[in-house]
Amino acid sequence: MRTSESELYAALVPAGIKRYFPVSYESMNGMIARNQVRIAKLTRGVSVRQVRMVCGLILYSYLISHFLNHALGNISLEALAWGLHYHVLFWQFLPVAIVFYSALLIHGGLGIWALYERRQFRWKAIEPLQLVLGLSIPLLAAAHVIGVRLGHTLFALDRHYPQVLHGYWSTMSARLWLLLIVLVVAWIHGSIGLYFWLRLKTFFRRAAPFLLAGAVLVPTLALLGLYQGGRIVMKDSADPAWRAVNLSRDKVGTPAEAQTLETIIDYSMIGYLGLLGLVLAARGARALRERRGGMITLSYGNGRTVRVPKGLSVLEASLRHQVPHASVCGGRARCSTCRIRVIGDCAALPEPSNREAFVLNRVGSASDPAIRLACQLRPETDLSFFQIFTPQTIAARRGAPSHIGEERYLVSMFVDMRGSTQLAENRLPFDTVFIVNRFLGAVSQAVIECGGQPNQFLGDGQLALFGLSTDRRTACRQALKAAARISRHIEELNRFLKSDLDQPIRFGIGIHGGEVIVGDIGYRDHLVFTALGDAVNVAARLQDMTKSLGCEMICSDELRVTAGLSAEALPRQDVEIRGRTGPMSVCVAERADTLSSLVDDEKAAAA
Numbered sequence: 001m002r003t004s005e006s007e008l009y010a011a012l013v014p015a016g017i018k019r020y021f022p023v024s025y026e027s028m029n030g031m032i033a034r035n036q037v038r039i040a041k042l043t044r045g046v047s048v049r050q051v052r053m054v055c056g057l058i059l060y061s062y063l064i065s066h067f068l069n070h071a072l073g074n075i076s077l078e079a080l081a082w083g084l085h086y087h088v089l090f091w092q093f094l095p096v097a098i099v100f101y102s103a104l105l106i107h108g109g110l111g112i113w114a115l116y117e118r119r120q121f122r123w124k125a126i127e128p129l130q131l132v133l134g135l136s137i138p139l140l141a142a143a144h145v146i147g148v149r150l151g152h153t154l155f156a157l158d159r160h161y162p163q164v165l166h167g168y169w170s171t172m173s174a175r176l177w178l179l180l181i182v183l184v185v186a187w188i189h190g191s192i193g194l195y196f197w198l199r200l201k202t203f204f205r206r207a208a209p210f211l212l213a214g215a216v217l218v219p220t221l222a223l224l225g226l227y228q229g230g231r232i233v234m235k236d237s238a239d240p241a242w243r244a245v246n247l248s249r250d251k252v253g254t255p256a257e258a259q260t261l262e263t264i265i266d267y268s269m270i271g272y273l274g275l276l277g278l279v280l281a282a283r284g285a286r287a288l289r290e291r292r293g294g295m296i297t298l299s300y301g302n303g304r305t306v307r308v309p310k311g312l313s314v315l316e317a318s319l320r321h322q323v324p325h326a327s328v329c330g331g332r333a334r335c336s337t338c339r340i341r342v343i344g345d346c347a348a349l350p351e352p353s354n355r356e357a358f359v360l361n362r363v364g365s366a367s368d369p370a371i372r373l374a375c376q377l378r379p380e381t382d383l384s385f386f387q388i389f390t391p392q393t394i395a396a397r398r399g400a401p402s403h404i405g406e407e408r409y410l411v412s413m414f415v416d417m418r419g420s421t422q423l424a425e426n427r428l429p430f431d432t433v434f435i436v437n438r439f440l441g442a443v444s445q446a447v448i449e450c451g452g453q454p455n456q457f458l459g460d461g462q463l464a465l466f467g468l469s470t471d472r473r474t475a476c477r478q479a480l481k482a483a484a485r486i487s488r489h490i491e492e493l494n495r496f497l498k499s500d501l502d503q504p505i506r507f508g509i510g511i512h513g514g515e516v517i518v519g520d521i522g523y524r525d526h527l528v529f530t531a532l533g534d535a536v537n538v539a540a541r542l543q544d545m546t547k548s549l550g551c552e553m554i555c556s557d558e559l560r561v562t563a564g565l566s567a568e569a570l571p572r573q574d575v576e577i578r579g580r581t582g583p584m585s586v587c588v589a590e591r592a593d594t595l596s597s598l599v600d601d602e603k604a605a606a607a
């Protein structure tokens with residue numbers, strides 16, 4: 001199989017292309033594997049949150065640029081002017097300006113839409129705070145933006161730092177405070193948005209101290225820069241010559257023009273407040289309509305029932321009635337921990353959206369119509385269901401350190417002891433437990449020696465995680481090394497228990513890496529730190545497959561590529577995995593101890 005694919009590649013890619021794009025079969029294969037993952041991510045569709053986030057990032061970039069410009073005030077007025085020149089040059093370059101103003105409109109529009117659409121504000125205090133901060137920015141910034149931008153457009157006023165700072169410092173002290181508040185509010189709003197986006201990323205924990213330092217330093221320097229600039233301007237403005245140059249009519253306008261701008265500011269603020277009032281009125285009208293449209297009953301399968309209007313998601317209903325419900329990703333259709341199993345007829349349920357279908361497919365539940373995501377399902381009729389994961393009640397575990405859900409790349413390794421049932425026959429239970437414990441001890445030791453973490457013990461099997469504190473490549477190599485070391489340890493164990501065993505202990509290992517949710521899962525005092533997700537399920541299924549393929553280890557080909565092993569390193573084949581569309585390419589090792597030399601050889605070759 002391996003040879004024919006390589007040959008096919010060699011035959012199909014013309015020599016000319018290879019000369020200009022020297023891509024080997026191996027790296028091509030790796031690129032395809034990575035692209036398959038990217039394509040799979042794209043097929044879940046673009047959500048409103050993603051659009052809002054991209055627009056927010058553009059606006060945050062503008063803020064950073066403007067704040068750095070303000071910070072130059074700590075040097076001199078000339079430095080401020082120099083910074084403003086490049087700031088304006090970039091942001092008013094037509095394509096950039098189009099992107100910026102589009103992002104501004106879309107982000108603002110989506111904020112107002114969120115005020116209407118969001119039915120539940122009890123997720124976490126920071127989310128409604130974020131919305132309030134965002135919605136207050138237009139109110140706070142109206143005077144500054146209209147004074148500077150519209151003043152230039154309507155009356156060709158040439159206002160730069162000297163005029164703006166003089167205006168704020170000399171005549172409009174209330175406006176000065178408003179300006180300072182909007183700078184802080186906009187910065188906090190942007191920083192919270194950035195935090196929500198990055199907190200689930202693998203690198204966040206390492207980058208957090210630097211990001212926090214930047215989030216504190218940049219606005220502090222900007223405010224100090226404005227303060228310094230204002231002081232210099234006020235000192236300079238005592239000089240009539242300075243005033244003649246900097247406060248001329250073409251720069252600050254006439255009183256009539258100033259009055260026109262003031263009127264526009266007043267009306268725009270009234271208009272914006274009116275718009276917010278309309279949105280709130282629309283929310284009220286919707287709530288009334290929903291009540292008239294009918295209420296439905298949700299039954300949680302444990303005797304608890306709640307009555308909610310149609311149109312609410314099951315998770316929103318849980319939050320509204322304070323029913324604990326696992327939701328690690330906060331209702332973003334990313335974690336699948338809110339999953340429910342519907343009891344009874346599923347025919348009346350609305351079809352899953354693309355996003356919900358994508359997540360259900362990833363966790364192997366797409367074919368079961370009774371499994372749905374509570375954060376996405378909006379039932380139209382009465383519904384009975386069970387929550388699949390018991391709610392996280394982290395707060396209940398007082399005093400214990402807790403891990404909130406985090407999405408990251410991890411390598412999952414399932415190890416299972418073969419033939420434990422036969423082992424238990426004709427033995428005292430104590431002897432069986434002793435042997436199983438020795439087996440799990442040998443596996444755990446190998447995992448720890450190679451940098452992994454034994455995570456869960458499932459009867460005579462174990463789930464081990466790699467990559468909690470290393471990069472992907474290292475995690476993959478650690479897992480392969482651990483598989484080899486497990487083999488060595490079991491061999492020693494077999495020698496040690498030779499006289500007690502009818503036949504040597506055998507085992508199966510399945511390894512796969514991918515994005516998973518890690519965090520505390522469980523209930524009250526029974527929380528465990530573990531990983532959930534498609535990658536964990538696949539590893540479990542690969543382990544199971546070692547029985548039918550008669551081998552000791554199976555890992556995904558994706559893992560081999562990430563580990564940096566050559567295509568020839570291990571025999572490969574395509575296998576069907578339950579819950580996955582299309583076959584999956586896996587690598588098979590008949591004996592796991594052969595992996596050791598493999599990982600070491602590759603390392604030596606790389607060196």
Ligand code: FES
Binds near residue numbers: 326329333337375
């Ligand atoms: S809460 Fe995460 S998928 Fe529903």
